[in-house]
Amino acid sequence: MQIVFLHGLETGPYGKKYQALKQMFGAVVAPDCEGVKDPTERLPIIQQHLEHEPGPFLVVGSSAGGLMALRLQQVDPRVACMVLCAPAIHTEAAAGLSPEGLPPTIIIHGIHDDVVPIDSSRCFRIPLLEVEDGHRLDNSIPLILLEVFRMKLTHMFGSKNALN
DSSP states (O other): OEEEEEOOSSSOTTSHHHHHHHHHHSOEEOOOOTTOOOHHHHHHHHHHHHTTOOOOEEEEEETHHHHHHHHHHHHOTTEEEEEEESOOTTSGGGTTOOSTTOOSEEEEEETTOSSSOHHHHHTTOSOEEEESOOTTOGGGHHHHHHHHHHHHHHHHHOOTTTTO
């Protein structure tokens, strides 16, 4: 299972979350959408970057990258599971997104997020971990890594309680 990291609007593909994922899991595919704010322009960049990757994909999306992960799974059946970090699902670009039919997905969202309202994640009706953190989730990187590991185990062994 390949890990795909989709970064937010104000960051590039090789920030703290990417570095932590790479250090723990090795190869991480990270499409570069730096400077591209429009989701309709971002999606083709991501698709082109992943075109020759075999999958399946465990997609980790941060902020706007979380929104893009949700968009990507609508058009790419290789998306097997997702860890969404403070996903930007409060925007117009998220209109029409639904939790129905998603692959296994969890949201991690800081209760002190001043960029993306946590209520948007609460209302999305999928598993949500609320953490004592802000938008960047800098203090929650170990938890993000743990949830990625859980998703990998679940995919490999088919157990929702892989670590329990």
